[in-house]
Amino acid sequence: MHTKLLYIETFGCQMNVNDSERIASMLSGMGYAPASSIDGADMVLLNTCSVRGGAEEKVYKRLTGYRAHKKKFPALIIGVGGCVAQQEGEELLTKFPWVDLVFGTHNLHLLPDMVRAAEHGERRCETSFIDNEQRLDLFPPVTGGTRLSRFVTVMQGCDNFCSYCIVPSVRGREISRRSDDVLTEVSQLAESGVREVVLLGQNVNSYGLKTPGEIQFPELLRRVAEIDGIRRIRFTTSHPKDMSVELIACFGSIAKLCGQIHLPAQAGSNAVLSVMGRGYTRESYLEKIASLKAVRPDIAVTGDMIVGFPGETDSDFEQTLSLMEEVRYADLFSFVYSPRPGTQAAAMNEELDREQKLLRLDRLQNLQRQISREFHESMVGSIQSVMVEGEGKRAGQISGRADNGKIVNFIGDVSLIGSFADVRITQAYQNSLLGHLIQRGTESP
Ligand code: SF4
Numbered sequence: 001m002h003t004k005l006l007y008i009e010t011f012g013c014q015m016n017v018n019d020s021e022r023i024a025s026m027l028s029g030m031g032y033a034p035a036s037s038i039d040g041a042d043m044v045l046l047n048t049c050s051v052r053g054g055a056e057e058k059v060y061k062r063l064t065g066y067r068a069h070k071k072k073f074p075a076l077i078i079g080v081g082g083c084v085a086q087q088e089g090e091e092l093l094t095k096f097p098w099v100d101l102v103f104g105t106h107n108l109h110l111l112p113d114m115v116r117a118a119e120h121g122e123r124r125c126e127t128s129f130i131d132n133e134q135r136l137d138l139f140p141p142v143t144g145g146t147r148l149s150r151f152v153t154v155m156q157g158c159d160n161f162c163s164y165c166i167v168p169s170v171r172g173r174e175i176s177r178r179s180d181d182v183l184t185e186v187s188q189l190a191e192s193g194v195r196e197v198v199l200l201g202q203n204v205n206s207y208g209l210k211t212p213g214e215i216q217f218p219e220l221l222r223r224v225a226e227i228d229g230i231r232r233i234r235f236t237t238s239h240p241k242d243m244s245v246e247l248i249a250c251f252g253s254i255a256k257l258c259g260q261i262h263l264p265a266q267a268g269s270n271a272v273l274s275v276m277g278r279g280y281t282r283e284s285y286l287e288k289i290a291s292l293k294a295v296r297p298d299i300a301v302t303g304d305m306i307v308g309f310p311g312e313t314d315s316d317f318e319q320t321l322s323l324m325e326e327v328r329y330a331d332l333f334s335f336v337y338s339p340r341p342g343t344q345a346a347a348m349n350e351e352l353d354r355e356q357k358l359l360r361l362d363r364l365q366n367l368q369r370q371i372s373r374e375f376h377e378s379m380v381g382s383i384q385s386v387m388v389e390g391e392g393k394r395a396g397q398i399s400g401r402a403d404n405g406k407i408v409n410f411i412g413d414v415s416l417i418g419s420f421a422d423v424r425i426t427q428a429y430q431n432s433l434l435g436h437l438i439q440r441g442t443e444s445p
Contacts, residue, residue: 004042006032011058012049014236015171016082018151018200020047022108023081030112038069043077043115048084050166053338059084063096070098077118079103081111083170087341089127099123105156105171106130109138129172131157133211136177148195148389148418149232154182154220155201159210160239162266163277163344164306164337167202174203176211179220183227190229193418196258196387197224199235205242218246225256231420232387232403236262241279243288252295259296260330260405263288264304268323269316272309277344282323289327300330300375300404307364308337308357310348317360321367330375330404332368336361369430376406376428384408384433385441386423388416402433410435 006027010020023045024034035041044066048059059080070076079101080092086104093099100118103111104127114124130138136156157172158165186197199220201207208214215223217235224233233256240263250257263285267273270281292299305320324332336357339346352360384402392399392409398416399409402423409432410423420441427434 003033004031005035005040007035007038007041007044008047009044009062010047011055011082012047012051014151014198014200015153015156015202016047016049018153019082019105019108020045021151023047023111026108026111027115030115038066041076043079044069045079045081048080048082050083050087050170050340052335053340055084056088060095063092063099067096067098077101077115079114079118081105081108083166086127086170087166090125093123093125101125102127104128106135106138131173131175133175133178135172135175136181148193148387149198150189150194150196151198151200152182152185152189153177153201154199154204154235155207158202159206160203160279161277161344163275163348164309164340166340166343169342171202174206174210176201176207176209176214179208179215179223182220183223186224186227186230190227193229195230195420196232196234197230199224199233201235202237203239203242204235205238205244205247209242216246218244218250221247221250221254221257225254230256232256232258234258234260234405238263239279240265240285240288245291248288248291248295251292251299258403258405259298260300260302260403261292262302263292265323265327266304266306267309267312267316268320269312272312272316272320275311275345275348276306276309282319286323286326298404300406301327302331302405303327303329303333305332305334305364306337307334307360308350308352310337310345310350312337312352321364324364324367324371328371328375329368330406331372332364334361334364334368373428373430376430376433379406379425379433380428381425383422383424383438384435386410386421386435388412388419388421390417407432408435409433410437412437416440 008020010016038044078099081103085102092102100123101114102125107126110126155176157174158168159174161168207217386400386408388398388400396411397409398412422438422441423435425433425435
């Protein structure tokens with residue numbers, strides 16, 4: 001079987017990154033090897049995201065750009081997957097006659113057949129929703145690879161229907177994967193040398209809540225922590241309303257659970273949180289942050305913020321800034337509000353124009369840059385256990401992440417790559433830390 005080249009371009013969240021890994025390992029069985037660009041590729045797949053405005057335009061622009069490649073190399077297979085594919089479906093085949101296949105968020109398992117059909121000139125679109133447990137059984141596993149850290153999907157979809165969010169309509173209803181399947185996958189990964197797992201889902205905190213007889217997320221974390229070989233556990237994404245007392249306690253009782261949590265607030269004012277349909281208040285959010293810091297004082301909290309949501313007043317926005325001051329996020333992803341098709345918020349009146357929104361975003365990001373910098377500076381002098389994942393930015397440097405997720409670069413031998421090292425932090429930068437190697441780390445937490 002001659003090797004064919006597959007170029008996958010991935011947009012958006014870690015769920016998409018994980019799906020692209022699944023696609024790559026699934027199609028490697030058909031003789032497709034990864035390519036780093038479209039040049040010379042036999043197939044190009046776009047794995048798309050539709051969370052923000054402009055998502056469709058970005059995909060259309062890419063596909064328009066691929067037309068010339070198809071003209072030069074008619075056998076090139078062009079495919080679109082992910083959330084824009086789920087949203088647009090057949091439309092994409094109509095609008096872009098040079099596209100061969102469109103696959104939805106529940107149809108990755110159909111890709112080998114679709115590719116075989118495309119190799120014989122047949123164009124196909126598969127975007128049917130599978131709104132039951134069977135969906136996750138169809139999920140192709142990710143095999144091979146030497147990485148220390150791997151994503152493990154524990155659930156898919158979301159039932160929260162926040163008023164601005166398109167995810168429930170493109171990823172479907174919330175379904176938890178059977179815990180036995182999750183634990184089996186983690187054990188196999190541990191045997192293959194993986195030392196860190198990142199448990200993935202749109203809202204992992206509600207894992208098992210809607211599945212009769214299934215365990216819930218704190219118990220899943222405990223069982224993952226019992227698996228030999230796994231040194232670190234992370235998870236994303238969490239919804240504050242489902243952040244239970246039991247889950248918070250895990251940060252004090254499970255040694256392998258990393259001191260990092262992604263807990264998107266989205267806004268700081270109760271008025272905006274209510275219109276967003278988030279299901280919690282500023283006060284209850286801050287209570288959860290305080291409880292987290294009580295059980296794990298050095299925890300790194302990261303979050304997401306939307307500015308310029310319909311109805312957001314100057315005072316609402318000031319409350320977002322003051323919430324950031326109180327939480328002291330280690331890092332924050334922030335965006336201007338953009339209406340998404342089919343969402344409740346898309347029907348709401350917007351008072352702010354783009355320029356006003358961007359001014360607010362600028363103020364918010366300036367504040368966060370200062371807070372992130374101070375977070376890094378607070379780590380100077382501390383000794384961090386670093387999982388060494390590769391070579392650093394400068395000659396002689398190696399690099400990895402501390403328990404709280406922060407990037408640490410330090411002088412060390414490449415033989416340390418793939419292991420843990422104790423490193424004293426000597427300098428803080430905006431997005432990373434510099435350290436000094438103390439010793440090779442111990443094997444168990
Ligand atoms: S919790 Fe809300 S914002 Fe997050 S994926 Fe679900 S609907 Fe979207």
